[in-house]
Amino acid sequence: MTRDETGADLIAAEDVLLFVNAAITATGQREFHSGADEQGLSLDFLHQYLLGNYRDLYAATLALDVNDHNAVLIARNLLVTASEATPAQRRGEGRLIARRLDLLPPQRVYGLFRDLRRARVNNRRTRAIIRDWMAARPDPAFDAVKYRSAVKDAVRHAHLAPGGELGPFLFAWGRPAAYTTPILETWRRAHYEKAALYDLPYTVAEGFAARHGVPRGAFLERIAPRLTRLERLRLQESAREHGAEAVRADLTTMPLTRLASYVLALPLEDRERRRAELTEALRAAARRTAGEQAGRWGTVAAVLDDSFSAYGSGQKRRRPLAVALACHFLMEALAADYTPLWLSGRADALTVRPYGPTPLGERILDGLELAPDRLVIVSDGWDNAPPGLAGEVLRIWRTRLDPARACDVVHLNPVYDAADFDVRRLAPTVPTAGIRDAENLVALVELAQFAEGRTGLPELRAHLARRVADFLREGPVTEVVTPPTREAS
Structure with missing residues (x-):
């Protein structure tokens, strides 16, 4: 900590990192160790806390790899509380929200618009965001057919006037006998x-x-x-x-984590029978994800959790294990020399399944004995064979055996712990970051340095500012312009 940093700065940095971990991993759904209601209440508290205390930083997290569920919640909360923001904050938030909506699946965006309508949030900025997003849709007629009721709600809420045949299609009681727009006419004919x-x-x-x-x-x-x-x-x-x-x-074109989930859903016999096809598809996705970082990570050892808790829940079936499997193939592509260490002791990644206890401490010892440049642990952090061994191993390693940090150790956790308002950590001396998709692994390893206590709020603010600038440059998003009116924004 530098002389200029205060205790409040460090608390602020910890609060932001706490929220980012939650916003990456939590979706308000049931997990292995906590129910959906508990998850939802815990996540809602974090959103309200960060919004109330660090509004600028809260908005900036839209530029990070937060999941779609939390991106929608952040956008909604910023729009609901627009009266509490300064004009400069509203302008910056409008650009971030518009850019993030461009990246979200359309059904998520329409769901947000319907939620804003139910909450009666209809200020100028909200109407402008809805108007501009809908105007930029590549095929409004396609949206009107696929998301018909949601489009109607958004049009009504933003006081829009659909052009051409969309107005009669959405709202007219007596529809035309035929449409000239092909997809609308197809929809009409499909009735009979x-x-x-x-x-x-x-x-x-x-x-x-x-x-x-x-x-x-x-x-x-x-x-x-x-x-x-x-x-x-x-x-x-x-x-x-x-x-x-x-x-x-075509499995070779699929996103890495989604592909890993598909593989794990297959029976073991099918995985064996299609071993060559599935392995090549996973490696192709990993190479595509690694990009120019491929082979640049030096010597890497990975401790990968395939214990019974990696099953997840009925709502997030095998999700933690899918993240571990996807990370395995990605680190294989990133490393010059790679050693995977599954908790079960299995050597065949393609046939992993959630089973058995969580002997993290033993596998971490195995990894550290290899003296890698980097040790990555992908686990929900519930060390129970025996309890606490992993934390003690990491404490002694960091404080006595490797105080110079010759080996970078990072823990990536795919599961939000509602009781602690964070992902579960293994040791205070090892940085922990939440992870939802293996595609974000490289960025999360970078972000984890801020959780290690060696950097404070100024560095975190600088990191967020760079991410925001890059985020806004990546897409053709202009500042949301609202028409001059006496109505308060």
Whole structure:
């Protein structure tokens, strides 16, 4: 700590890092050790605390790798409390919100707009954000068909006037006998013509197929050309059961963590039978994610948690294990020399499953004995075989055996601990960062240095400022302009 830093600065830095860990990992859903209600209450407290005490830093976290659930909550809270912000804060927040909405899935954004309508948040900035986001949509007619009720709510809330045939499509009681816009006309014909439904988005066509009594296998076979990349991945096994071979995903183009989840959902026999295909797909995704960092991490050892708690919950099934598996393949691509250490002792990553206790201490000892440049631990932190051994090993290693920090040790935790308002830590001497997707591993290892106590609020503010500047430069987002009016923003 420098002379200029105060205790308040360090507390502020710790508070921000606490929130970032939660915003990366927590989704308000049930985890292995806590229920959905407990998760939701804990997360809501953190949002309100950071918003009330560090509004600028709270808004800046939109530029970090927070998950979609928390990005929506941050945007909502900033808009709900617009009257508490200064004009300069509102301008900066508007740019961050607009940029983040560009990156969110459309259904998340429409869900946010509906939530703002229910909360009766209808200030100028909110209407301008809705207006500009909807104006930038590449195909408004497609959105009107796929998200019809949500689009209607957003249009009403922002007082917009849809152009062309969208107005009659969304609001007219007596619709035209025919539309000139192709997708609107297809939607109209799909009510009475089976063939028309196969030109609609999958989620819309599925309802029409059920309405017309189309067999599932036949429907999936014919709708296959309309499926998105992730829809293909999600439906692939179901389609195979129904004999729809046309629904086949190109696994080599899939996101790494999503692909790891898909692999773990397969029975062990299928993983064995498709070993070459699945391994190559995972390695291709890892190489793509590593990019120019591939091979630059030196010697790396990884302690990977495949204990029973890695199952997660019914809502987040096998999610912690999927993150560990994806991190395994990514670190294999990042390292010049890599050694994986699964808690179970398995050497075959493709057949891992959540089973057994959590002997973190023993596996960390095994990793440190290899004298790597970097030791990465991917675990929920519930060390129980025996309890506390991992923390003691790391304490002695850092304070007595390696005080010069020749080996960088970092703990990445994919599970939010609602009781502690943070991800569970192994030792005060080892930085811990929350992780949701392995794709963020490199950035999180960098962020973890701020949790180690060697840097304070000024460095953290500088880091956030750089991330915000890069975040806003990456997309064609202009400042949200609101029309001059007497209405308070």
